[in-house]
Amino acid sequence: MAPSAPLLSATSVTKAYAGIPALSGANLVVAPGEIHALMGENGAGKSTLIKILAGVVSPDTADIKINGTPVSIESTKSAYRLGLRFIHQEFNVVPTLSVAENIFMGRRYPRRAGIFVDWADLNRQAQRALDRLSIDHIDPRQNLGTLGLGDQMLVRISAALLDDAKLYVMDEPTAALTADESQRLFRVLREIRASGSSVLYVSHRLDEVMTLCDKATVLRDGRSIDSGALTNITHDDLVALMIGRKVEEAYPKAVAAPRDTTVFAAANLVTPGLKPTSFSLREGEILGIAGLSGSGQSELIRAIFGDARMTSGTMALGNAPYVPFSPATAWQSGVAYVPRERRAEGLVMRRPIYENITLAHLKSQSRAGTWLTPNREKRFAAELGANMRLKAVGPGQDVIELSGGNQQKVVFAKAVAGDPRLLLLEEPTRGVDVGAKFDIYSIIRERTAKGAGVILVSSDLPELIGLCDRIAIMRDGAITTVVDAAGLREDDLVNLCYGRTTGMVAQ
């Protein structure tokens, strides 16, 4: 074993699914003690490469060495034995078991007399794993299902950190984390690096990658395009490498300032999860909603969308009172919604694109509101799709066959199909690659240019600052502050979310 050998080297990796290449000659070299970013658009081959390393997918050809020794990874077990740990979003968890049990899943529980589970020791060890991430608000004995998504992710990460490994592979670990939780994770990742282990880090959030990672490997169309230190490259060049073309701006500029007419107003809105909330929105304005996860953002959106029991308060759309009894009335009044979870809440995965788009507009997309007109629907969907650069075989293709970014475009197509006056967006670009992100931002800008108001809930702070006119901060189920987004810095926003008033707050 040469002392200078890389921790992991995977070269000439190829893999084809049913004759269609997913990887055609990818190379990845990770040195000991580095945080290495794996970059690329959706469909570039990142997940296939990771699955090969995890032993889930067997490559057609691959030359994999660990510390200079050739290895073959046949199963998840052998990946584990080789010191590789994987943390990804669709990690297996059992919501009905405790946090501690989930952390120890797949491992031997500590025993008493070799037979009985030593629950006290189990919980103690789990607590230590949580401590490592400075997580003090999670009790190892509580059921995992009682935690929010962000907290569940933290538990999964702590589980992977339980024993020392050579390489931690993390796929979008911060997607469900708040800014503060992400910072804690980054601190631990830097500790891991200091101890000589490495991290392979996959994220669509470029700012994260630029500040956290040492090196990056960029995949495009199944090939590794470039690899090198991140200190020598700019944000824009990295994006250009990933998508194979130059982009001028991460966020398309607004074509016009918001108008003076109010498009939506809420006064003293109260629901079971929402304390009295009032605000108003002008035509063409984008209002961001920031806050720690679970501060009432979803509750606010659901209240406006008619999917919550409203105990008091009034709303108005334009000059008319707006009383949404159900999502159906919301759609009919011109309020459209892009939900947080596109697979679970946004799409009927095994139905065609056009059916998904017209689902909320069947009254106008049919004859007499009753008789289906599939050909007309398909033409309508194809036009909308072309307008937002939707990559699909045709409007009849099933949504399940599309990539994440294109699926999200279908959700957007459904939302804008009825020319909404108010667009409610929750995490509209989560898990969406750079190219598709820009397309989605353009769709949002297009709607505001037509005078629609937009309410944008996002945990992606640069996105909020880059797109919004104003940002409302929510804490404990109510809006506490509203600030102008222009000139706002990310750390200002983080401080606002935590209710800190240390200087810096925008006027």
Next chain:
Amino acid sequence: MVFIRRYGTLIGFVAILVFFSVMLPGTFPTARNWLNITQQTSMLMVVAAGMTIVMVMGDFDLSVGSAASLAGIVAALMMAAGQPIWAAVAVALVVGLLGGAFNGAMVSLVGILPFIATLATMTMFSGIAFVVSGGKTISGRAIPEDFGNFARAGIPLGEWGGVAINLPNLSIIAIVVILAVWILLEQTTFGRRLYAIGGNMEAAHLSGIAVKRLRLIAFSLTGLAAAAGGLMYASRVASANPVQGSGLMLNAIAAVFLGTTMSRHGEPRILATVVGVIVLGVLDNGLTQMSVDSYIRQVLVGALILVAVGAGSIGQKRR
């Protein structure tokens, strides 16, 4: 592999047809026998068509057999009491519709799982049928002749081999019901919405679909179809007893499942259900003609469902 998954049931069906045609050359592949099969399966066809409506949403209804029996009993009791046939039929259909609406209310408004809700109403409907009939078969002079004659009559199609051939009235009803359900599920926004609910109930709800109302309506229609099937059965045997519909439920679910093996993503389709019913009907008809014991027949039908649905699961992604 995909080919087998999608067309396996059809291939199996053709194989069954060839087998019986070879074994029973004189009686099986005749127009008369086929019209007979359409009549024998007409009740199941109607009930299975109704079952397809709820199964499109991912639900199912275990109470259709009891609802069919109850409808038959209600009609027979009314006719025995001297009410006109049309009134008896109408009331029986309304009973089925209301029974289905009750199922729908339990499932969609109260939120009980369809399996449990319809298991409960299955016993309830059956119990009510026993109570109102006193557990006896209502037959003979209590049933007007016209009611029983309806099932025996049909539209003459001409002669074949010196024998008059009729398209039985029951077959006509089955065809009309299939057509109606086809239009409902495949041509209307109602059907599109049901498929969306079956694919992703939460996404359907957030797309403005009135999920609760549609589930209620769908269960009502299934109950209505069950009652229609029960009336057809009562007409065919010119009598009604509180258990005569009990075989319909399992066969209806089996037929829909056989049908789902033929669709792209395993979703129920009405025309696929029709093939499923015909497969079951042909098996029954052929095996009876070959004098195969009825218990052996049950084993074979059960095995066939396992093979068809099992073949459909092979080749699908598993983890």
